[in-house]
Amino acid sequence: MQKSYPNKVKLIYIDPPYNIDGDVVYKDNFQDNIKNYLELTGQVDGEGRKLFSNTEASGSLHTNWLNMIYPRLKLAKTLLHSDGVILVSLDDGEASNARKIMDEIFGEKQFAGIFPWRSRTAKADVPFGISSDVEWVICYAMGGFMAGREGARRYYKSDDYSDRWRLSDLTKQTTKDERPNSFFTMVNPKTGDKYPANPNRTWSITDDTFPDYYAKGKIVFPGDYDFLKNKIPAFRVFEAEDKAKALAKHGTDEVCMSVSTYLPEKTIGRTEHGSKEIRDLFESQVFSFPKPTSLIKFFLENFSNKDDLILDFFAGSGTTGHAVMAQNSTGSENRRYILVQLPESLDPENTKQKLAADYCDKLGKPRNIAELAKERLRRAARKIQEETPLFKGDLGFRVFKLDSTNIHEWEPNPANVGEAIQVSIEHLKADRSESDILYELLLKLGLDLAVPIEQKILAGKTVYCIGAGTLFACLATSISTKEVEPLAYGIIEWHKKLAPAGETQVVFRDNAFADDVAKTNLTAILEQHGLSNVRSI
Numbered sequence: 191m192q193k194s195y196p197n198k199v200k201l202i203y204i205d206p207p208y209n210i211d212g213d214v215v216y217k218d219n220f221q222d223n224i225k226n227y228l229e230l231t232g233q234v235d236g237e238g239r240k241l242f243s244n245t246e247a248s249g250s251l252h253t254n255w256l257n258m259i260y261p262r263l264k265l266a267k268t269l270l271h272s273d274g275v276i277l278v279s280l281d282d283g284e285a286s287n288a289r290k291i292m293d294e295i296f297g298e299k300q301f302a303g304i305f306p307w308r309s310r311t312a313k314a315d316v317p318f319g320i321s322s323d324v325e326w327v328i329c330y331a332m333g334g335f336m337a338g339r340e341g342a343r344r345y346y347k348s349d350d351y352s353d354r355w356r357l358s359d360l361t362k363q364t365t366k367d368e369r370p371n372s373f374f375t376m377v378n379p380k381t382g383d384k385y386p387a388n389p390n391r392t393w394s395i396t397d398d399t400f401p402d403y404y405a406k407g408k409i410v411f412p413g414d415y416d417f418l419k420n421k422i423p424a425f426r427v428f429e430a431e432d433k434a435k436a437l438a439k440h441g442t443d444e445v446c447m448s449v450s451t452y453l454p455e456k457t458i459g460r461t462e463h464g465s466k467e468i469r470d471l472f473e474s475q476v477f478s479f480p481k482p483t484s485l486i487k488f489f490l491e492n493f494s495n496k497d498d499l500i501l502d503f504f505a506g507s508g509t510t511g512h513a514v515m516a517q518n519s520t521g522s523e524n525r526r527y528i529l530v531q532l533p534e535s536l537d538p539e540n541t542k543q544k545l546a547a548d549y550c551d552k553l554g555k556p557r558n559i560a561e562l563a564k565e566r567l568r569r570a571a572r573k574i575q576e577e578t579p580l581f582k583g584d585l586g587f588r589v590f591k592l593d594s595t596n597i598h599e600w601e602p603n604p605a606n607v608g609e610a611i612q613v614s615i616e617h618l619k620a621d622r623s624e625s626d627i628l629y630e631l632l633l634k635l636g637l638d639l640a641v642p643i644e645q646k647i648l649a650g651k652t653v654y655c656i657g658a659g660t661l662f663a664c665l666a667t668s669i670s671t672k673e674v675e676p677l678a679y680g681i682i683e684w685h686k687k688l689a690p691a692g693e694t695q696v697v698f699r700d701n702a703f704a705d706d707v708a709k710t711n712l713t714a715i716l717e718q719h720g721l722s723n724v725r726s727i
Contacts, residue, residue: 191269192268193633194639195501197269197270197271197272198269199271199499199500200273200275200498201489201498202269202274202275202502203276203277203279203489204266204277204502204504205481205502206280207255207258207504208281208283209283209284210283218257218258218261223594227592232533232535233533256287256291263276263291263292263295263296264295266501267295269501270332271332271333272332273333275331275332275494276292276332277305277493278292278328279326279481280328281326285328292328292330296330297330300330300331300332302329302330302331304326304327304329304451305326305329305451305453306326307324307453307485308455308460309323309324309325309479310462311460327489329493331493344356345429346418348415351428353428353429355426355429357420357424357425357427358424358425359425360394360395360409360422360425361388361393362391362392364392365389365390366389366390366392369392369396371398372387372395372396373387374397376400378411378423380411381411383412408425408426409424409426410424410425411423449492453485453488457488458482458485458488461480464479464485464509465479465480467512468507468566471569471570472549472569475545476545476562477506477507477562478542480506480507482509483509483512483513483516486509487513490514490517490525496522496524496525498526499526499527500525500526500528501530502527502528502529503529504530505560507563508562508563508564508567508570510527510529511527511529511563511570511587512567512570514526514527515567515570515571515574516570516574518581518583519574519578519583523583524584531559532559533556533560534558534559535557535558536550536557536559546559546562549562553565564589588639590629593626595630596626596630597618597727617701618727624652624654628654628656628665631661631663632656632661637661638657641656642658643656646684648664648677648684650673651677652664652665653681653684655684659685659689659690660694660695661695661696661697662684662696663698664677664697664699665698665699666698666699667699668702669702669703669712670708674711674712675711677712678712678716681696681716681721682715685721694721695723696721696724696725697724697725698712698725698726698727699726699727700726700727
């Protein structure tokens with residue numbers, strides 16, 4: 191992801207292993223090749239190395255967890271936008287350690303706050319007789335002020351003012367003894383209705399300043415507008431005032447408002463609500479202790495905008511993807527998500543994993559968490575479509591698996607270099623499809639993996655167009671001399687219709703051409719029509 195998505199992710203939310211009860215921890219070796227990775231995750235037969243349970247008996251309980259999380263957070267920083275936000279869910283076990291690591295990686299000054307989330311109701315038979323019902327969501331913001339980026343304040347439009355406006359509290363948390371001049375009865379000049387001050391919460395203006403504020407339209411009384419329901423006088427704040435204040439304080443006129451770290455239980459929900467969402471989708475509790483989508487939606491609403499890219503690299507049950515789709519369906523929003531999950535094996539002999547393993551068998555899928563996460567996204571998409579039939583947003587997703595390169599690596603046996611040379615004549619691996627090669631091209635060129643891809647048959651060859659003309663690729667295994675001209679002009683005509691703004695690359699298989707003359711002629715024709723960036727693989 192480092193080449194295709196650097197500085198592009200606006201919101202990262204992760205729910206990593208909490209390091210309790212033998213949580214699985216990934217024993218990384220960054221010098222391992224792909225074969226070792228596949229063995230480690232149980233995708234191919236190997237030496238039986240597996241992800242391991244991290245217990246206190248290991249003697250390095252916290253060290254192992256920190257060694258696992260540190261490089262992942264380090265990589266995450268390179269993906270995070272300069273105005274991005276990262277959120278990490280944890281419990282008491284590793285929260286303090288995570289803070290220290292995040293201070294180092296993201297910067298101590300970027301610490302934005304900790305959101306306490308009540309994940310469960312009080313539990314009996316717990317150590318010390320104290321039930322730890324709260325978990326923590328640690329927040330760091332790279333761009334400083336970021337809360338309430340869009341739609342957080344409700345502005346009204348009325349015929350008597352050209353600027354939009356909102357209501358603000360006209361009272362202040364002071365007593366009549368503290369502010370005697372603000373303890374007075376406010377009278378509506380139009381109706382004569384009287385509104386006495388509260389002895390324990392006086393007006394924020396005084397009796398003397400009231401006439402000036404009223405003359406400027408800053409006071410709104412009950413009944414002034416049919417669409418308002420205020421029962422006491424309120425203060426009118428114009429949008430231009432908010433923008434001027436934001437510009438002076440934060441260097442931008444984007445109107446924002448603060449978000450409390452208090453997460454209201456009624457709207458956010460607990461783990462039990464996340465479990466119910468799983469049961470509703472699967473008719474089985476295939477995931478234990480999932481986060482509710484309402485928790486993720488809260489952060490999406492407040493810390494991201496409608497077209498942002500969201501990342502979760504501990505995808506688990508796929509709650510983040512589900513939450514993004516659900517949030518998009520509430521309006522004309524088009525957030526995209528990237529979920530990353532190791533294919534952690536599920537053991538039917540393990541009582542905690544049996545339901546999930548059996549469900550994979552029922553689906554005819556490999557027994558691993560990633561397969562269940564994909565199934566959750568499919569089912570969630572269908573449910574959203576059924577519940578919001580007018581929503582026309584994209585509910586699909588693409589799946590990529592880590593694999594070795596499609597190009598033969600030069601690893602000669604000194605005892606038989608000739609054989610290695612012979613193998614390398616065809617430098618693309620024979621067991622790889624055009625789709626495999628195409629997506630490696632996207633990765634190496636740093637293109638978005640979700641970019642639109644079209645294909646046409648030109649001169650009998652399949653030609654791919656990526657990103658509305660950013661890249662054309664023909665990966666046919668043979669291109670004869672007589673096919674060169676119609677193939678080249680077909681690509682030229684397609685390019686003209688799309689008229690992409692930036693430079694276009696055209697890619698072919700190097701050994702596909704009948705001879706060097708065919709390759710030279712095709713390149714020359716393309717260059718004559720402005721397609722000068724032609725390369726072969």
